[in-house]
Amino acid sequence: MSEQTPKFKVTIDNITVEVAPGTTILNAARMIGGDVTPPAMCYYSKLEGSGGKCRTCLVEVSKGSEKDPRPMPKLVASCRTTVMDGMEVKNITSDKVLDARKGVVEMLLVNHPLDCPVCDQAGECHLQDLSYEHGASTTRYEFDRRTFEKEDLGDYISLHMTRCILCYRCVYTAEQLTQKREHGVLDRGDHAAISTLLGKSLDNEFIGNVIDVCPVGALTDKTFRFKNRVWFTKPVDAHCDCKTCGGKARLWMRGDEVFRVTARKDQWGEVEEWICNDCRFHKKSAKDWVIEGPSKISRHSVISQGHYVGVKKQPVLIDKVIGKDPKMLLDIHSVSDVNRPEVELSKIAGPAHSDDFKNTGK
Numbered sequence: 001m002s003e004q005t006p007k008f009k010v011t012i013d014n015i016t017v018e019v020a021p022g023t024t025i026l027n028a029a030r031m032i033g034g035d036v037t038p039p040a041m042c043y044y045s046k047l048e049g050s051g052g053k054c055r056t057c058l059v060e061v062s063k064g065s066e067k068d069p070r071p072m073p074k075l076v077a078s079c080r081t082t083v084m085d086g087m088e089v090k091n092i093t094s095d096k097v098l099d100a101r102k103g104v105v106e107m108l109l110v111n112h113p114l115d116c117p118v119c120d121q122a123g124e125c126h127l128q129d130l131s132y133e134h135g136a137s138t139t140r141y142e143f144d145r146r147t148f149e150k151e152d153l154g155d156y157i158s159l160h161m162t163r164c165i166l167c168y169r170c171v172y173t174a175e176q177l178t179q180k181r182e183h184g185v186l187d188r189g190d191h192a193a194i195s196t197l198l199g200k201s202l203d204n205e206f207i208g209n210v211i212d213v214c215p216v217g218a219l220t221d222k223t224f225r226f227k228n229r230v231w232f233t234k235p236v237d238a239h240c241d242c243k244t245c246g247g248k249a250r251l252w253m254r255g256d257e258v259f260r261v262t263a264r265k266d267q268w269g270e271v272e273e274w275i276c277n278d279c280r281f282h283k284k285s286a287k288d289w290v291i292e293g294p295s296k297i298s299r300h301s302v303i304s305q306g307h308y309v310g311v312k313k314q315p316v317l318i319d320k321v322i323g324k325d326p327k328m329l330l331d332i333h334s335v336s337d338v339n340r341p342e343v344e345l346s347k348i349a350g351p352a353h354s355d356d357f358k359n360t361g362k
């Protein structure tokens with residue numbers, strides 16, 4: 001019989017879970033789910049080496065482990081810190097964490113333009129959600145925001161460097177999926193920018209996936225830009241017989257028209273299976289796909305607005321109450337001594353006055 005590796009017990013926001021040694025605090029929190037899970041703007045479970053860039057996933061370790069119960073002196077990035085047996089972690093139960101997260105959001109927004117009304121990512125932007133949940137309503141920043149020379153990334157992908165939060169996800173995607181990395185982060189500090197060296201276009205057949213991993217609207221699909229707001233389109237899961245990728249995708253439709261094709265994403269907003277450029281940019285007709293059915297979208301997302309999947313009509317249980325139509329239940333004439341039944345309130349011009357109830361012959 002094979003020996004089972006002992007599990008570590010970790011308690012996050014007073015909920016205990018058992019995880020394999022080597023699991024990060026973030027992934028342990030994801031096993032619990034809900035509000036206990038810290039937000040993550042740069043970590044991506046499918047990309048090796050991701051995480052540790054944005055600091056949105058900070059948590060407080062109030063007990064290091066069973067053997068060494070001392071708390072950790074500073075907040076730690078949960079995507080990069082592995083659990084210890086008996087560790088106790090505070091996420092939303094820590095005021096320090098909530099305050100620090102507010103600061104991180106303010107920092108991320110220092111240079112991010114507030115162009116959500118014209119940004120294609122609006123409605124599915126992780127920074128938009130993060131600012132809504134953890135941000136402050138004002139900024140203390142008084143200086144000019146960063147600006148960049150416009151860079152052309154080819155026929156399919158548009159780069160808005162001003163929106164980039166330098167999470168490096170697109171760089172890892174290009175490096176790990178295409179084995180032909182052509183872009184990266186150039187310069188440092190305030191000048192750091194995503195760029196293709198020598199202005200090369202990103203034409204690798206899997207490079208379209210950088211659009212899906214970008215948490216903000218820095219990398220968008222040129223074949224969909226400004227065509228529709230995401231919440232007006234209806235996502236459906238579909239597949240096709242593709243020789244390059246698995247052919248499992250999500251179509252964003254309006255009527256019979258396919259406006260956009262993306263990879264399917266899981267509950268953490270991460271791609272389930274990478275798709276190729278051909279499926280993403282060229283198969284824009286419903287005839288190219290076998291439609292499986294409506295995609296499951298979190299009911300908290302603006303995208304689920306108006307998509308009433310699985311709603312059942314309530315049966316009429318009582319159609320008569322004491323022999324009357326239910327809406328007549330509060331017929332004021334029959335229950336009040338103040339009003340006179342013979343005075344028809346709807347026929348009185350203007351608001352009712354005590355004079356209206358005088359001289360009725362009673």
Ligand code: SF4
Nearest residue numbers: 164165167168170214
């Ligand atoms: S372009 Fe998007 S994915 Fe790439 S580093 Fe910037 S924010 Fe991250």
Ligand code: FES
Nearest residue numbers: 052054055057079
């Ligand atoms: S998600 Fe952990 S630092 Fe960005």
